[in-house]
Amino acid sequence: MASLITAKAIMSHHHVLSSTRITTLCSDKAIDNQQRKTKLQISHRFFSRRTISAAVINSASPVPKKETVEDERRCHVAWTSVQQEKWEGELTVQGKIPTWLNGTYLRNGPGLWNIGDHDFRHLFDGYSTLVKLEFDDGRIFSGHRLLESNAYKAAKKHKKLCYREFSETPKPSRSNFKNPFSGVGEIVKLFSGESLTDNANTGVIRLGDGRVMCLTETQKGSILVDHDTLDTIGKFKYDDGLCDHMIHSAHPIVTETEMWTLIPDLVKPGYRVVRMEAGSNKREVVGRVKCRSGSWGPGWVHSFAVTENYVLIPEMPLRYSVRNLLRAEPTPLYKFEWCPNDGAFVHVMSKLTGEIVASVEVPAYLTFHFINAYEEDENGDGKATVIIADCCEHNADTRILDMLRLHTLRSSHGDDVLPDARIGRFRIPLDGSKYGKLETAVEAEKHGRAMDMCSINPLYLGLKYRYVYACGAKRPCNFPNALTKVDIVEKEVKIWHEHGIIPSEPFFVPRPGATHEDDGVVISIVSEENGGSYAILLDGSSFEEIARAKFPYGLPYGLHGCWIPKH
Ligand SMILES: CC1=C(/C=C/C(C)=C/C=C/C(C)=C/C=C/C=C(C)/C=C/C=O)C(C)(C)CCC1
Ligand SMILES: [Fe+2]
Secondary structure, three states: OHHHHHHHHOOOHHHHHHHHHHHHHHOOHHHHOOHHHOEEEOOOOOOOHHHHHHHHHHOOOOOOOOHHHHHHHOOOHHHOOOOOOEEEEEEOEEEOOOOOOOEEEEEOOEEEOEEOOEEOOEHHHOEEEEEEEEEEOOEEEEEEEEOOOHHHHHHHHHOOOOOEOOOOOOOOOHHHHOOOOHHHHHHHHHHOOOOEOOOOOOEEEEOOOOOEEEEOOEHHHEEEEOOOOOOEEEEOOOOOHHHHHOEOOOOOEEOOOEEEEEEEEOOOOEEEEEEEEOOOOOEEEEEEEEOOOOOOOOEOOOOOEEOOOEEEEEEOOEEEOHHHHHOOOOOOOOOEEEOHHHOEEEEEEEOOOOOEEEEEEEOOOOEEEEEEEEEEOOOOOOOOOEEEEEEEEOOOOOHHHHHOEHHHHHHOOOOOOOOOOEEEEEEEEOOOOOEOEEEEOOOHHHHOOOOEEEEOOHHHOOOOOOEEEEEEOOOOOOOOOEEEEEEOOOOEEEEEOOOOOEEOOOEEEEOOOOOOOOOEEEEEEEEOOOOOEEEEEEEOOOOOEEEEEEOOOOOOOOOOEEEEEOO
8 A cells, every 4th residue: 555655645745745654654564454455545636735744743754844843743633634535444453343333433523624725723613524434244444535515625626715614714805805895795695604614524413214414503514425435415405494594503313213403593592493304304393492691692502402302402601692703803702702691591392392391590501512311200200300411511611612723732732721521410490490400410520620522322312321421531631532431320430541642522332232221332533642543442331442443544533423333
C-alpha cells in the first residue's frame, strides 16, 4: 500500500508532504498485512496546504519553520482534518471480536475544518465525515468518507465557505459590499433557511425501515447515506409542511416503529413535538408547547428525552438570540444568549394526546445530551407520580461552548481547563407542582468531573435503567480523555483510559438474547497523541478491553454513532 499511496501522492510539492505522512503510517507492520485489501483515494484538488502540513507535524517529520507550526505541532490528531476524502480497508484485530457482533457501527462528526486557506473556528463547524466499522465474523472492514452535502460540495467547488455553519458566516461577495440592501437580503436568506448549512455533521440514525440518515440542526441537513459504501444518497425529503421551521433537534429518538423529534419555533417561541411512523416521510404534530420564559427566543434544544408515555421538552436558559443569529462575527455564545433570570423549565407532554401534563421550573441548567428518562410510580398503584430524567449537565456553565473552539482544543492539550460536568438528574412531579428538582446523580469526582457523549442499552430507552456509558476524564485534561461506565443505582464508576487519548462516544451494543442490562459491548474510536487512531471494543459488564484494531492513519474526534445489525 505504501508504494500505491506514494505514487498517487507525489504529484506536487504539497503531495510530497502528504506522502511522507502516509508512508510513515503505512510502514506499520499491522498495515502491511492488509495491503491487498486496502484502497485509498486522495483528493488532490481540495485538501489544502494547512491540512497537509498538520499531517506532517503529526508524523513527527521535519517541519518547515513558520509561526503557526509551533501551534500545530502540539495539535492532537483529534483536532486535525482528515487527510483524504475517503479510505477503505480491513483492520488487523488484536484480541477477539465476539462472534455475535455482526453489523456496522457508523459514526458521524466534523472531520474537515478548513477550506482553501480558511481555517474554521469551532469544533462544530467541520464538514461531516462518516466512519464505519463493519464487524463480520470476527473481522473489521473499515472506512471513512466525507458526506456530500451541498455545503461541502459548494465549498470544494468555490474553495470558500458558502453557507452559514455553527460559528462561521460566509463573507459577503464584493458586489454586495456596496449594496445598501444586502443586509436585508441576508436576513431573508437566513430566515428562509437558504443561507443555512446542510452540513449534517452531528448524528447518524437508522430509521425503523432501515434507511440511514445523517443529521444536524437544520432540517435541510437530513441526508440519507448508504452505510456500506458510505455514498451520499440524497436529501431526506420530509413529506409535510414542517420544513418551514428550518431547525429541529439533532437527536431524534428512533425505535423500530417510530421517530420522535422537536421542532423549535423561533417566531412564536415554543416547540412542536412531532412523530413519524417507520417507513413514512411524513411527520405528524402531536402537540405544541409554548416557552414559559419571557425571552425572545426558545431555549436551545440539541436533544430531549422520552419515557414510555411522555415526551420531555427542555427549556434551557441558553436561548436562541436573533441578534446573534444575524451577526457575521461570532459572539462568545455563538447563536445563543444565556438568560438564567428568565427561568429554566422542563415540560412533559403526553405521547397519546399531546397534552402538557407537567411544566415545572427547575434550577438553571445546561445540557446538550439527555441520557434517558423513565416514569416512577411511588405509590405502587400503577400510576406514574414522577418522571426521572438524566442528562450530561455542565453545571449551568456556558464556558464549555467556547472550550470547544479549535484554537483552544489545539493549544491547551495537557492543561486542566475542562469545565466540570456531571450527571444531572431531574425529578419532575406529575401532581401539578410548580417546581422540579435537579440533583447530581453520582459524585462527579468519580468520573473526573467530565460527562458527555453518552449512550445506554437501547432496550432500556424510556425505562428504568442502571448503566450509563459516556466520556469522562482522568485529570488534568482539556477535553474528556477517558471512557466511563456509571452505575447510577450503586453509584459506582469504572474508567477506561490510556495516556494521551481522545476517545469518541462509547456506543453500547447489546448481545442478542442478553438478560442483563450491561451484557454487550461498547464501541469507541480513539484518537491518539502520536497521530494514530484505533477502534476499541470494551466488555459492557467488566468494562475491560476485548479487542482493538488500529487504523493506518489518524482519525479526528467524532460525535455520535449508530448500529446497523446484519440481517
Ligand atoms: C445552532 C445552529 C446551527 C448548528 C448547530 C449545530 C451544528 C450544533 C451541534 C451541536 C453539538 C454537536 C453539540 C455537542 C456537544 C458536545 C459536548 C458539549 C461535549 C462535551 C465534552 O465534554 C446551524 C444549523 C448551523 C444554524 C442554526 C443554529
Ligand atoms: Fe449531540
